Amino acid sequence: MKLAVFGNPVAHSLSPRIHRLFAGQCGLDVDYRAIEANRESFPALVARLAAGGGRGCNITVPLKHEAWKLAARSSECATRARAANTLVFNDAEDWYADSTDGNGLVNHLETLPGCALAGSRLCLIGAGGAAASVLGALLEAGPDIVFIANRTRDRAAEVVDAHSGLGVMRIGTNQDLASCEPFDLIINATSLGHDGDAPALEPAWLKPDGLCYDMNYGGAADPLRRLCQEKGIRYSDGLGMLVGQAALSFTLWTGMTPDAQAVLEILRRDQP
Template identity: 40%
Template sequence: MNALIHQADRYVVIGNPIAHSMSPFIHSNFAAQLGLPLQYERVLAPLDGFAQTVAALQAAGVKGANVTVPFKLDAFALASASPNSLTPAAEFAQAANTLKFNANGTVLADNTDGGGLCRDLNRQLNTLGLHLEQCQVLMIGAGGAASGCVAAFQQAGVQHLTVLNRTVDKARQLAQRAEAIDLPAAGGGLDTPPSHFDLPGTPVVIVNASSSSLKGDVPALHPDWYERAVLVYDMMYAAEPTAFIRSLSKLDLPCSDGLGMLVFQAQLAFEVWTGQSPNALETLTKVRQALLAKAKQQ
């Protein structure tokens, strides 16, 4: 019997810094669920050496890579070179977080961030008897994290997207790009009330895609938005609730951090690489436990 049949396929996560990444924990758990021999490790790439790092990994027989800060734009640029291929999600975001290294030397680049977010939003909306197809989204922020989700919102059937940002022009530009892929959208400043826009009467899902929680800040959102909201979601996560979620504690609103998005985007990447889908909820429970345990040790 050929021993190579049992050889573990190698996957990595590339970033700088990278020591904090929970991706090895997540993907190792996925592989264990499915009984797959898989080796997954962190790779610290030099800030000016992403392409060289990827070339070395391909040469070493690595099958695929997750890509995190600050290399998502580099991953997109690398895969934009023919004859590599890009998914529509990566194309819209102009950024990639998942690379699949094909046997012929080409690279497939995907962006699973938005798809992971939508899976987690639908998981939580289902408990309310809702689905993204029945909702509209208010997105706070117009940077890379926000643009990485727009194509997924369109695919998920979101009825309307409102983008609010400190820099109004950036919000409007992202809204125009959303409309170009047939997702009705509008943009404005953070304090713009919902009455300013011609919105459908459907429930609102609020998504904080800004970096405010990293700084401990709370977006100065017009309060009328919360009256129409059925779910508030912060893409950031930590062992303790983020500043944004803490600020809403007096409102009777379901709130969530972004840990589910992390696990579901990893599930999508795993599907791209292996064609198999692990149980993300089982892994999410274990990741949450690990995050809390780590916080207690610090």
């Protein structure tokens, strides 16, 4: 089975290893490659993969919107986000787009001690593509409220409008967090960690048993991890989300359900 992940940059991607581990669990022969592409080259490269017998692909930044546009059909989640991290090639005329990021995140959160989303107060920091890709799944998990904190209210309002009717949402700036009631969960959906920075965060913004979850992983998660350690805030990086979304993509392509937790444990063990 031919699969790939497209992005720029993509050489660092853990996806090939993750999917090889999934394939080994399921007894499948999978050829999964990382292919660098830009917005101009991406459509032709994806078409070549499909024409060569490929079953599908993953897509990472900055190509998720382009992937969604290429598909003939898409899931509600991908349509709301106007972005896809997974394409399934059913035939030449029927490409299906999905966004598994949100459910991958929710599935990982539900494995963490004391992290019940139903009835919770949740804060999402950031209103870019990463936030839009997970908001729908978070709302469907049943929190009492999702507060979206962003530097500009206009962008946050666009994300809320795309998810209207799914749950209670409020918007504000990062500065507004100090005046909010404490949250059960704060999720960092910004890319600040890639520049060695982290969003502002104070223990008082969380309940005593609250959690800060960083959608970043690896080196990009280090700044917020250090900040949480300094301030005594419970923390998790996004490696479990990465494995979770990959497992859902794998199921879309194969119809099989891999053991995501076992693969996550392997990756954790190999971390420096």
